[in-house]
Amino acid sequence: MSKNLNNTEYQGTITFKTTGLYHVYLQGRELPCTLSRQLYPGNNGSKTPQRTGLDPVVGDRVQVSCNQAEQGVITAILPRENQLSRRAASPKPGGYAGEQVIAANVDQVVPVFAIAQPIPKWNLLDRYLALAESAGLPALICITKSDLIPQLDTQEREELQDAIETYRRIGYPVHLTSSENGEGLDNFRQALQGKISVFLGKSGVGKTSLLNAIQPGLGLRVGIVSAFTGKGKHTTTAMQLLPLDDTTHIIDTPGTREFGLWDLDPDELEAFFPEFAPFLGHCKFRAGCKHEEEPGCAVRKAVMEGHIHPRRYQSYIRLKEDGLQ
Template sequence: MNVFINSDDPGSGVVTKKSTNSYDIQSGEAVLTCTLSTKLKRQSDSDPVAVGDVVRWNEALQISEVLPRRNQLSRRSAVPMPGAFAHEQVIAANVDRVIPVFAAANPRPAWHLLDRYLVSAESAEIPGLVVITKMDLVADKPEAAEILSVAAEYQACGYQVILTSAETGAGLDDLRAALCGGLSVFVGKSGVGKTSLLNAIEPGLGLRVQATNQTTGKGRHTTTHMQIFQTEAGAAIVDTPGIREFGLWGVDSSELAMYFPEMRGWVGKCKFGLGCRHDQEPGCEIRLAVGRGEISPYRYQSYLKLKEEP
């Protein structure tokens, strides 16, 4: 993981694995297992350390400092009980690309999550790349048309979409090429095939996988912690536990349109300028672009739903 470490600061390392109260840190060829210092614990109600962080530690193998991040991918935490407050949950730091992973089938794709992932990535100025797995399950089936339609819609917005199958090997070479250089983060629900995809990309990893529940159609958690895996080709990939919900964090609703690439060029050109909500206002250039077919009606409706969230 030396590519992520500042060679001028040999006393630092990269957090490559994060589990409950334990962090693996790679510094050169050495891997240290550390805990949090009391000082860091007191600084935040949530965990101040994420995979991808560059950190320093003390003689007691306690992380004592988190160096400045160039970016971070975050989500809004789930609220455990009424009256409780949500907080920022940092998924990974110093990220070069965010990769939402969806299964073509088993489980059925939850497309409503896709724009949440991509908006979060856009707001952090991290490129997004969409991967659809298990294409072998819809070969020669009507569901394939839906997958191809969704892929075309996001490609039209400027996103690369890679259709893959860990079983047949389809799309894996394209994905390997896209992953080269920097740190990539796989995000998606349980059962979509993130871990199987990792095993297919780098067979030597030998990561454990579980089948999707055939009764409920829901995935089972295989990954229970955040961890960076490195491939022989030099890719570094964060495998994350399955995410059922992905609340936006730090995204101002007044700036939301800026995080939809196909809408960005119209922001500020409406009759009411930057004050336009792009909802019911007359002279809204974004609404006019939707009517002309220049912006996807599906993506526009997704924008409106996200805009109404607190």
């Protein structure tokens, strides 16, 4: 353990967050911290932080003041390099769903999906990828439970192969992994090296087993998938930053079954689908084309000619509809 932390200001990184309590890594150790009253609105003792980008999240670099009892108080949140935000799952009164910042200061986004148990929802993957594109962050896809491939029927295998080829053709790296037999783990671990990666995925896809397999010392608790519903149960209940080594970190997030993009402008969404790029600007109505029913749409023509996968196009339309609600 490092020297005593008392009567001093330090800079550290938030590694864990739950209601009213934060863990901050600083000076070679984790310190439980609370939030300074100065960061609450109006400095009036309110227990709800401001929702203006000042609410600390995992990955935030913060200033911490320590007293003689080595208790930490977060006194400032340093400027963020980036942040990932989603639409809050529970709408506010009146039907307005606010912003939920997932994590800050990350290097890449890693959507995690299982080959089966639960079955992959590729439209959810497209939402994760659009989130990464909107934040200007690279994404790599991890598909777990590759040991279950022999159990797939012919149609399921063809759909899986089609999905893998589609995403690789767009330019997204796809890693097939198995926590059971170790397939693909070395290459996947290398793709994480030296970066802060945020894992996104539904409950039950094997994120926790994957982390335990690539770093056995973590000893994380593994959940199960219900045989009745085919859905996973939450084992990660709060955001946490986990070290794989001195330069490699994972931000593990609770499983999500729905995922809405925050502050989505439907007219900007086309830029979050990289395979659309060669066809944008070639529509009959140029920038005025919505890529829906307009005649002479180059994007829809590309879908019909096989240059854009129909399922990806449908994900684009569904996201646009979400943004218009």
